[in-house]
Amino acid sequence: MTTLVWCQRELRLQHHLGLQMALKQPDLVIFSYFHDPKLTIGGTESANSLWLAKSLQALQTDIQNLGGAIWIHEGDFAEQFTQLLKTHNITEVIYSFQPGEPFVTQQNLALQICQTHQVKLTPLYSEFLIEPSRFSNQQGKPYLVFTPFYKALMQRQDQCHTLDAAIPDLKATAQIPVPESAKHLPQSLQALLQKPWAQKLLAHWDISEAAAWQQADSFLANSVQNYDTDRDFPAIDASSRLSPYLQFGQISVSGLFTECQARIANGSLKAEAVQPWMRQLVWKEFARHLLCWFPHAETQPFQAKYNAMDWADADENTQAWQLSQTGIPIIDAGMRELWATGTMHNRLRMLVASLLTKNLHQHWLLGKNWFDFTLFDADPANNVMGWQWVAGCGVDAAPYYRLFNPVTQSVKFDAEGLYIRRWVPELKNLSNKAIHAPWEHTQECQMKGIILGKTYPKPIVNLAESRQDHLARVQSLKTPIC
Known part of the structure; x- marks a missing residue:
């Protein structure tokens, strides 16, 4: 008998429950990844696909060095999956459930194929801290607000997955x-790695399971104590820089929770210092639970009343936003960081999303799709929750009347313009006062x-007028938002 361990976004060897389970059995084991170019996040030339290429490459090297093997298939998922089951008489398929697309499509296909061929299909929930079906409020319903979700999860930490870090014998x-x-990385991914733009992006990152844990160790040892006070300042970048590794499962939330608890227990880490960052990990868990319970939210507003929202069509302002030519320095800085590095500071993510949906009146899906294309860490659940939260149509969303004023935010969180000067160097000689809103300081x-309009764009939108326009659009919905 042969067991197939089907890898989706668990591109690691430590804390890999599926491998551990399969390798405890006397059966033969095949460890496989299926790359279907039609089922990707952001498309075949997205930043997400680039990270996938590099992480698969690293995983293959790691497992080969330990005497094991990974099979990497390219082509139509249903055809490749069916062929593997039939050719090698697979009796069981073990995989870790993933919410959102393209994973749901693949998982549904796998279920149908396994049923047809009478193969046992075993889903695991090891990529969650706790299985969504086992975690609900007192009414037996999913949590729709983060704070109660967080408090309940922290009270039930003893029920959370604790994964074994030991790597089993992979032979x-x-x-x-x-x-x-x-045997080899798919040709389409190999070609992607050779593109000049890809090599520029990769220069900012070391992509492997070992690099993920090195980054985690450095952050927990040296930076986490300053996270809560510094995390909102983009010039400081107090983030852990672990989000892409988490998205691809090169490190897991469960593994990080276990590591934090171990360091608290041995006294090398204070609970109060790490708690604000652990709370952010739970936000990721919250997003994944929500997408499990409400899969329609990936393409539709969670609040159905927003189906009637009068969104503007994509236009030249959309392109200006994408190409960091809005004429609003903090926004352009964030979008340039995204384009150059495949990531963006979290506060900037909120600011650029607010401008697109509430000032430019563009549909949140336009922004979500652009992030899918450009972000290394474009996670379906996080991306959907983030965009719907800012747009005001999601679960536990920001109130419709709350717009992030990018100039006010810029002054507050980048007072000296250090972040702007890094990413918008054509404005670097402006004073600290003028750099946040150069259109108000034309003489300087x-x-x-x-020359505004030539060497740097004029603002593409009037922030005050567009705010009033947004409020009017929401208030015109048939069902009041309040």
């Missing part, structure tokens, strides 16, 4: 010779050789 995964077609701009 059993190499007992069946890997076919030539599955002229003195510094900055």
Whole structure:
């Protein structure tokens, strides 16, 4: 008998429950990844696909160094999956459930194929702290507000998954010779790695399971104590920089929780210092639970009344937003950081989302899709929750009347303009006062050789007028939002 361990977004060897379970059995084991170019996040040339290529490459090297093997298939998922089951008489498929697309489509196909061929399909929930079906409020319903979710989860930490960090003996995964077609990184991913823009993005990152844990160790040892006070300031970048590794399962939330608790227990980490950051990990868990319970929210507003929202069509303002040419320095800085590095500071994510949905009146899906294309850490659940939260149509969303004023936010969180000067160097000679809103300081701009509309764009939107327009649009919905 042969067991297939089907890997989706668990591109690691430590804390890998599926591998551990399969390798405890006497069966032969095949460890496989299926790459279907039609089922990707953001498309075949997205930042997400680039990280996938590099992380698969690293995983293959790691497992081969330990005497194991991974089969990497490219092509139509249903065809490749069916062929593998039939050719090697697979009796059981073990996989870790993932919410959101393209994973739901693949998982549904796998279920249908396994039922047709009478193969046992075993879903695991090891990528969650606690299985969504086992975690609900006192009424037996899913939590719709984060704070009660967080409090309940922290009270039930003893019920959360605790994964074994030990890497099992992987030699059993190499007992069946890997076919030539599955020995190498898919050609489409190899080609992606060679593109000049891809190499520029990759220069900012070390992409592997070992690098993920090195980053986690450095953050927990040196930076986490300053996270709560510094996290909102983009020039400081107090973030852990672990989100892409989490998205691809090179490190897990469960593994990080376990590590934090171990360090608290041995006295090397104070609970009060790490708690604000652990709370952010629970936000990721909250988003994943929500998408499990409400899969329609991936394309539709959670609050159905927003189906009647009068969103503007994509236009030149959409393109200006994408290309960091809005004429609003803090916004352009954030979008340039995204384009250059594949990531963006979290506060900037909120600011650029607010501008697009509430000032430019663009549909939140336009922003979500752009993030899918450009972000390394474009996680379906996080991305959907973040965009719907800012747009005001999601669960536990920001009130419709709350718009982030980018100038006010810029002054508050980048007072000296250090972040702006890094990413918008054409404005670097402006004073700390003028750099946040150069259109209000035209005389200084002229003195510094900055010609608005030529060397730097004029603002594409009037912030005050567009705010009033947004409020009117929401208030015109048939069902009041309040």
